[in-house]
Amino acid sequence: MATGRSHTERTRGIPEATVARLPLYLRALTGLSERSVPTVSSEELAAAAGVNSAKLRKDLSYLGSYGTRGVGYDVEYLVYQISRELGLTQDWPVVIVGLGNLGAALANYGGFASRGFRVAALMDADPKLTGKMIAGQAVRHVDELESVVRENGVSIGVIATPAGAAQEVTDRLVDAGVTSILNFAPTVLTVPEGVDVRKVDLSIELQILAFHEQRKAGDGLPPDAEPPASGPGISGAMVRRRPSSAPKSDREPGVQPA
């Protein structure tokens, strides 16, 4: 779901898990930089980023040998090196497609521009939205999508349309030349090789939390678990039953009728 590349092809040596943490380090470093802290040890920086220090050191070691033993890392220098590795020393024009509740919130989000991501255009299919000013920018009609992408050299698209429209929007973005997509719609996108898709899915996150929550609050699954197949079922109104014959194993050991 992350890269879309053939998996054996490692990204010039930097592990994906490391790449995903670099922005975290960068944020922590930026904080230190603002407080004019000149150097940090791996221990301190790791604490600020919420990881353990061995992992941090290993991650940084993929970028190069940028620390000084006995001292730590130079904050400014490391900010620069990580920024460069992440491609943040250049400007990335972005289009947001779909300006409903979420799209509008995204457009208004300050942290967007703060890291080299520039909102090049806001696009929606609803003619009533066309021309509306959001975050100091007029919403344009999706018909202009291709020209906007080409003229601005947009390579990153953000999708905040309903799920039903997401694949179509994706196809158009890709045709126009976009090669990275951040998808907020709860749907699986199909893209050609070489196009990266990342998804943000609120509902999935909540479901994962619910799973762990269930574990924490009184272990054991909820009541209606597969009843032990002992003789004919007492109640025919069991919420849902196995479609046909009894299964071989049902996880809970439970006495099987041999």
Place this chain on the structure above:
Amino acid sequence: MATGRSHTERTRGIPEATVARLPLYLRALTGLSERSVPTVSSEELAAAAGVNSAKLRKDLSYLGSYGTRGVGYDVEYLVYQISRELGLTQDWPVVIVGLGNLGAALANYGGFASRGFRVAALMDADPKLTGKMIAGQAVRHVDELESVVRENGVSIGVIATPAGAAQEVTDRLVDAGVTSILNFAPTVLTVPEGVDVRKVDLSIELQILAFHEQRKAGDGLPPDAEPPASGPGISGAMVRRRPSSAPKSDREPGVQPA
């Protein structure tokens, strides 16, 4: 970042990676169910969920032996089993704290309620927002946080406040009894053992995309890479230089002056 549990302690056998995919399968299955498809093969379901079929089968095998060889999986039955495993057969009251752009969008989001997550309360610190109706619900003041959590038995909190307020809100949520937090603020939260935090961070996702984008568009890092330390630098105005003496290795092999 996901669980907060000691790592050796596996969650009653279901791997975390599998848990994270179950909601995906559930969504695909729900779609099939709505179209009254009675059974699916692992191949079909995997395609719908965007994973490969071996992975899907292994994932489902952790739940139990719910398929029929030669036929596939009964859609309704599997929907039920996954829902139960994820804890979606019960209702999860949720509070949203911070009703700015993002919080309001979340409150208005339909996909929230659709899976057993009920928005029990909307809370903000801004007195001007108190009483304002959002998504059919009056915003309440954060002062009421503790009582709202206790009265509604809320165990999941969603944080959509500015980063600066997130830790304080977290502490209060946790004190009041919340044990799962979904954090949208770009900051690292510290929580006691037993509390799960998941974060959604737009900015990190974009940075990861930028990284891969940079790789795709003309490989090799941006121009200003550490210049090969050959003699005295030509331009003193190099954007940023190593703080002190030259490093041992700088990743790019590059000729080192012995």
Place this chain on the structure above:
DNA sequence: AGGCCTTTGTGAACGTGTGCACAAAGGCGA
């Protein structure tokens, strides 16, 4: 009733990620 053909469930091999623990580096104070 029997055999065929599809599809599951899983053992085993492999790849990726994590964390420990320590040798070597190197600044800094004496």
Place this chain on the structure above:
DNA sequence: TCGCCTTTGTGCACACGTTCACAAAGGCCT
């Protein structure tokens, strides 16, 4: 100048996740 003490960078072992490939299961058609 020398040695000490902190902190990096990394080899190694282990845990976790992914994928392959196939035996066994079991419906279904003849």
